[in-house]
Amino acid sequence: MADPAAAVTRAVAHGVRAARTTRGWSLDALASRSGVSKGMLVLIEQDRTNPSIGTLCRLADALGTTLARLVETSETPPARVVRAGCGVCLWRSEHSPGRGVLLVGSEPPSSLEMWDWTMHEGDSYEGDAHVAGTKETVSVLRGSLEIQVADEPVVLHAGDSAVFAADRAHAYRHTGQGELRFVLAVAQSQSALLTPALDGSG
Structure with missing residues (x-):
C-alpha cells in the first residue's frame, strides 16, 4: 500500500522544483527570497526530507503560489473533490x-x-x-x-x-x-x- 507521507514529499519536491525553474530562479535566489537555506532546498527538491508547515508556507509565499498547490499529489480535474480521509x-x-x-x-x-x-x-x-x-x-x-x-x-x-x-x-x-x-x-x-x-x- 502506498505511503501517503511519501507521496506528499514527492509532490512537494516536484512542485518546488517546477515552480522555481519556471521562474528561472536558482537555488540561491529561492533561498534568498524565502529564508529557507539552500541546503534545505536541495533536500526538499531531491525528496529527501519532510519539511515543516512553516517551511512550506515560506516557499509558497516566495514562489507566489499556494501551500495546497505545493502538496498536490495529482493533476487537478475541473471539479476537484477530496474524499473523507484523503486530506x-x-x-x-x-x-x-x-x-x-x-x-x-x-x-x-x-x-x-x-x-x-x-x-x-x-x-x-x-x-x-x-x-x-x-x-x-x-x-x-x-x-x-x-x-x-x-x-x-x-x-x-x-x-x-x-x-x-x-x-x-x-x-x-x-x-x-x-x-x-x-x-x-x-x-x-x-x-x-x-x-x-x-x-x-x-
Missing part, C-alpha cells in the same frame, strides 16, 4: 494523536485553504507570519482553543469562531481537557501571492 496531514503532535490536515485549497486569484485540526491536552502549534494581507478564520467544533496573536490571547469554546490577520506570528493552544477539534481557513490576497511571481530576477 494531507502536515502537522502531527509529538506526544498525542493530534494532527493538522489540509483538506483542500484553491488556486489564485482567490487562494483559500481549508484545514481540519485535532489537538489533545498539552498540544500547541506556533505559526510563522504569512505574507501581508493573509487572514485566518477558525471555528471550534469541540473543546477549548486559545489563539495568540501579537501577544493577545483569546480563548474560544465549542461553537465560537474568530478571524484575525495572520501576517504576524500566531499560535494555537489546547487549553481545556479532552479532545479539541477546530476547522481553519487561510485566505491570502491576490496581490500578495502574485507579487513574487512577477519579479523574475535572480
